[in-house]
Amino acid sequence: QVTLRESGPTVVKPTQTLTLTCTFSGFSLNPSGVGVGWIRQPPQEALEWLALIYWDDEKRYSPSLQNRLTITKDISKNQVVLTMTNMDPMDTATYYCARRPGYCRRGSCPPFDYWGQGSVVTVSS
Amino acid sequence: IRLTQSPSFLSASVGHRVTITCRASEDIGNSLAWYQQEPGRAPKLLISAASTLQSGVPSRFSGSGSGTEFTLTISSLQPEDFATYHCLQPRAYPFTFGLGTRLEIE
Numbered sequence: 001q002v003t004l005r006e007s008g009p010t011v012v013k014p015t016q017t018l019t020l021t022c023t024f025s026g027f028s029l030n031p032s033g034v035g036v037g038w039i040r041q042p043p044q045e046a047l048e049w050l051a052l053i054y055w056d057d058e059k060r061y062s063p064s065l066q067n068r069l070t071i072t073k074d075i076s077k078n079q080v081v082l083t084m085t086n087m088d089p090m091d092t093a094t095y096y097c098a099r100r101p102g103y104c105r106r107g108s109c110p111p112f113d114y115w116g117q118g119s120v121v122t123v124s125s
Numbered sequence: 126i127r128l129t130q131s132p133s134f135l136s137a138s139v140g141h142r143v144t145i146t147c148r149a150s151e152d153i154g155n156s157l158a159w160y161q162q163e164p165g166r167a168p169k170l171l172i173s174a175a176s177t178l179q180s181g182v183p184s185r186f187s188g189s190g191s192g193t194e195f196t197l198t199i200s201s202l203q204p205e206d207f208a209t210y211h212c213l214q215p216r217a218y219p220f221t222f223g224l225g226t227r228l229e230i231e
Binding site (some may be wrong): 011037039046047048049052058060062063075096105107108109110111112113115117118 | 127128155156158166168170171173174179183211213215216218219220222223224225
């Protein structure tokens, strides 16, 4: 059974760094191309992809946020960690982690299939 | 790659058929997914590869399209279908989502 769970602070102050942890089970980051990504959703707004990490430490970031984001993994703990620096009230959102089950094959690219329940983060002084 | 999803809001009745469209700014082949999101819940994957229904998803949901134009159709709306629907392209980085379609009961 595949599960993902986000954990981290519910409130951060402006200019602080946010650290979110995604703890997963039922799968592993392996050479088949399994990855774990982060997506956020401000209140009443659209989903926004943030970052993705694969088994071989390949990392991908949203260009608009890449200077503020770092994604890392700890395979021994089945965890992926996202840090976002210099938090602003505009970063208030629900942050989700999700599994991408593999690489593109024969032109077909898999989407995020399993998601965590989300971690609500409010940026406020 | 920009995804233009329409309409942004849709009002319909139980039993009716609805269609939601997602247009990509460039060719993404069949790499388009549809999600359903209920208030306060995480998105749930309904369809991958433009038309592949996920296990457990009712057959009243269907997806079609390739290249730049894609559609999600719900053939006969049920009360539990009233939610927000999102499209996603995982073909090229940065992955992008449509702005969502909120489906409400008429």
